[in-house]
Amino acid sequence: MENKRAVAAYINYYLNNVTGSIEDIGYFSASADAQQESFTTWERATGLTQSTAENLYPATGDIVVSGSSTVAPISRQMAENFQAAGGYTGNITVESIGTEAGFKKFCVDRSVDVVDASIAIPEVYSAACINAAMSPVTFQIGTDALPLVVSTKNTFVEALTTEQVQRIFTKATTWNEVDQAWPADKIFRFIPGAESGTLDFFIEEVFGTNLYEQPVEVMNEILAANLSAGRMRALEAEKPMATRSQEEIGKILQTEVVKPKVVQTWGLFESIFRRNEVLAEAATLPAGTDLVFKSWLNWNFLTSPQSSNPLQAGINTAIWGSLWVTIIAFLVAVPIGVMAAIYLEEYSDGKGRVNRIIETNINNLAGVPSIIYGMLGLAVFVRFLGEITSGVAFGVTDPATANGRTILSAGLTLGILILPLIIINSREALRAVPRAIREGAYGLGATRWQTTWSHVLPNALPGIMTGIILSVSRAFGETAPLIVVGVSTFIVVRPDSMFSKYTTLPAQIYQWTSRPQPEFQNLAAAAILALLLLLLALNATAILVRNHYAKRV
């Protein structure tokens, strides 16, 4: 403003004369305090006082005013009077395009001099202004009230509750739907245009700020108005609407009606350290775009099934799949692995040919790439033992899993994969048990098994458990063999038995990272975090259990 004398003069004229005209147009003057504050702001911004304001004249140059349709009539009136008052030559244009659009022109396009605003400057635009090294100042020129007006021909509406107003502007088509005592005449509504800040204000006042915090009835009405009857019946059949919570209905509203889309995303670093640049960029996006600071890793993400819409997608099915597969791998590998280690350490003398072959094989197997285990699993568990792993042999008749690509196959494959690790780690732990403890037991006439069970195993347990923890973590994070034995890439149903189709967290992450849309890569990042946290939690629990046992002896 300091650069444009005409604008300064216009504002000064505006502030001095607006009180005379504003009530003719239909608004109220600002309070005396607000007026005084406006003058002070003007003086600070221009470096002038009211007495030196004369120095601005004669003023020249065009002035462009843009923004709120509510404020425009006053601005037009003031522009007219200003030009008529003399001392200024030039054109003043007053556009009526809505407050936000006005701010956009002001801060982003920088094509206007003054914004007429009916709301305070939104954060995206103030940031965009700051980013453009502009420091906008605000003058309050008046205040208004928002009346609801009923036609003079309407004789029955005397007073309305907020609820009735909500109904008038949502579901009701005739007056008797609002109040049974009223006639069944059609309601004709007149509302400000969608770009109007006044409409925003009206919606906020009548419906509250957040769509998803509306009363259940309101949301249900919105749903009914926007969804087909068939879809409503389907939702009703899934779970009666009357029994759904506000949160659940809000979720449906979001997925079925609002259908938000991700237009652009910024990373955490940018969001925190380059906030203004992000806000400026967001300001250039099409109208109707909201800038939301959103963590991809949230409760919804953990509890929702997979979805093709990145905003709805979650990892619930993947978590369950991972747990199922890992538990089966654990149940298969731990008993066999520990028993094999006991045999090799405590019973086998290491002399026999067979024992030597077994030992060599176990050591080699621990180094075999995991994809090879996937091939083994495919050949043995999926193909050869398909009857058993699909559950057909036990009367399970699900055509989707009849090919043997079930949790059981995956669990067995991973079990075989971690078996050598468990054997090797357990043998180390058994070997570390002092000889003196074994001799002490044998010296009392204990058998091998009594010695092993009562003394060697309890002493080796912490070490064995360390090996198990490492191995199970490996199984939990394994992807390649599962892809070979047929992990599903997209399932939305939580697995409920070992003969179910499944997906696992790593497989889910792999699938998401291979999608081109950046949102899915954000999802993958969130899933990776979830995987790490889950692994940490599992390991921490296991370590606590182990330490508990270690302390007892």
Add this chain to the structure above:
Amino acid sequence: MSISATTTVDGRTPAADSAKYAISAKDLNIFYGNFHAVRDINLNIERNKITALIGPSGCGKSTVLRAFNRMNDLVPIARTDGEVLFHGANIYAPDVDAVEVRRRIGMVFQKPNPFPKSIYDNIAWGAKINGFKGNMNQLVEGSLKGAALWDEVKDKLKQSGYSLSGGQQQRLCIARAIAVQPDIILMDEPCSALDPIATLRIEDLMRELTEHYTIIIVTHNMQQAARVADYTAFFMVDDSRTGHLVEYGPSKQIFTQPKDKRTEDYITGRFG
């Protein structure tokens, strides 16, 4: 079990000896792989006496001791030839269960090795696995009294065996051994990890134990052998590092009038 009919060192028939001796070694040879560890041991251990096995390091005395309850079986490369007669039967006969042998012939080791369990469980475990059906509390108390440990631990039976001092731990191991009620207790340098006072207590205890048990002890400490042992066996190594028995007899005679020059050299401290 069969009774072997070979002759003993002093020419008497084994059938008559078997009742007299607690345990006897006959032409005992032990190998570790290709290494001949001890050769041609013939040794008759007297009942309810303390017999000490002495000799320089590596002379095979511990190996012989461990042959008496088949502990060498636990070393995969060890091989034993000859016989060890216990109640007239060879404990190395194919039909003999090593576990049963070790139940009858208990062992106390060089380093105290209580189980990482409570004092009570240390005693009770051996009895339990051997099918003891009586009053366990009485057995534990009796065994601890027998090992002269009861007064020190009676108030903390639930505490870990590791909470005891070294000497107490060793007496706990002795209590553990006598809880199984063996005939013979083998002790492999039981005092080498203990201080002199704890050592004296163990020695006193050993003398008390001879009332019910035969004790064979391996020791490096000649004073200890002279103090506690009724009989002493002196072992030596030959040029190929194979251990063998040089002289065996009552301790008094071994330490005052050794028959063999090597024994004399050893006990007078000229080598070893």
